[in-house]
Amino acid sequence: MSKRLCIIGLDCLTPQFLFGPWLAEMPHLRGLMDGGIHGNLVSTIPPITVPAWMAMMTSQDPGMLGIYGFRNRASHGYEDTFTVNATHVKAKTVWNHLSRNRLRSIVMGVPLTYPPRPLRGVMVCDFLTPGKDVVWTSPPELASRLDDWAGGEYIIDVRDFRNERKRETLDQIYRMTNARFQAFRRLLSLEDWDFAMMVEMGPDRLHHAFWRYADPAHRLYRPGNEFEDVIHRYYVHLDGQVGRVLQELPKDVSVIVVSDHGAQAMHGAVCINEWLIARGLLTLKRYPEGPTRLKADMIDWSRTRVWSEGGYYARIFLNVEGREPDGRIPAGELAAFKRDLKSELENLTDEAGRNIGTRVFLPEEVYRASNGTPPDMIVYLGNLDWRSAGMVGGRQIHVFENDTGPDDANHSQEGIFIWQGRGKPAAGAADRVSIYDVAPSILDYFGIATPGEMIGKVL
């Protein structure tokens, strides 16, 4: 009898909540754990939706993929950057390999699948789809049925996320989650499939919007607040959604529940470019009068050696002679410069002068290849307790409101992994699973040998 595998991807679902005290209220997920292996999933460096899901589905690291985040440099030109999409993914995904082996897939909402590529099966693209007026499914005609299958409206992503209208945001998250699970269940029942995978973005949106209300360790937590139980209740709700999917599946279908990274409290943001300005490493043509997003044309490149971009982690770029158009760090001094800068970053302090435990990664040290144009450094400010704010003009290095609006959580390095039905020899707690082990293990489940370009191992 042919094997079938269903993956429920829950972006940002975090182990301290899933594997913590709430588990007793999540019978479906607990049942999956009892029927197979589970543990923390060690994500990519950096632990961000892009590149993490695609690294999981190709078993290649961000350097091999040449995809270091949502925004990448196309060359060493200062303004030559691009937003990644599926056309930049050159590595073969799990469903590419399954198609080659005549197996059919349902792929729904997996980040970095827009624009859709033909496959043996069907694809609904991810939250990076520009809108429903483009071709965002394969086959294209599938799109016209999704709203109906979703019970009214298939929601690509939460809109107007940065606001204080929390009830409205919460309602959107629930509607999105319910609609996408409902559409997935319809696909499972209507399509002929061997492999089915959905990724729901709701947990990520919820953590960023509501963490401060739920985590007593968060600086802004207030006991008894009206949203205190929001994350808890959403996890229990997700368990119910997982249970409804399980009801659609024959008993012999194996099930994976996985997240791409976890979440943790965000203490604040480090204005990394202000920090560079304060050290004389970055010089602006004119210092702005108020907080402003840094753009390349604001920088005096002749007096700049380092600049950075914001996000949940910091990407550091060096202005190197002979590499950048107006490079200022002599190539012969690059290694020493990097060493010194790394040390300075690792000594970054909070507003009270306490070391925040920043970690600095060099692409050439953490990846097997550095395809494309990687950042020179990947920086976890306070080991991701702090985010990176790219703005300048605020005249301060530490800020406690995000530069883009309210945000309570940052990503953490470890997500979750559950595999029910993998078999008795591997049953029990898996402790830690590498994100790179997922794709070769899926292929192995279908009897397909691990392709040479995959770096993970079979679980």
Add this chain to the structure above:
Amino acid sequence: MRGFTLWLTGPSPALAASVARRVEEALLERGMAVEFVGGDEVRERLGAGPGDPAEARAACARRVGFVCRLLSRNGVAAIAAEPLAPAPLRDELRAAIERLVEVELRGSAEATAGTADAPGSGPESERTHVVSVAGEGGEDGAVRAIVSLLEALGHVPGIGGGGYLAEEEEAIKARLRDLGYI
């Protein structure tokens, strides 16, 4: 898509079969119904044919062609990698199989590595496209060239759009900022 038959020839039957298998995988990856009709399997299952080697080869090619014709007229992309000599045999198969695409693999610099000659001059049913497996591109380049040729001929769907339009990218960047990713 309508079915068609891709027929590969070349100096090495093993090389042609290897390229055929890889083209088959590339088309499968795009969700197409594809079958490689291998001469060895046809000989094994449908008979080895006459004792004379040349006649046996011709008989095998006819049988492969027959299977390809049945498959392609039922919407399948059929792929063969058998010698097409002598000339009357080639003409016979050209007449028998609708939507036949002949590709001759060459190991020399006579054809540009990794490219196929462009379709368009003369009836497709009377053409033999030349693809090189020499040089840096090697087999990879040949497979890419053949798939591109099949796309140009309208037998294989393209792999979709080229990413974001400028205004779409700006909208996506704004959303990513809103979400805190950048």
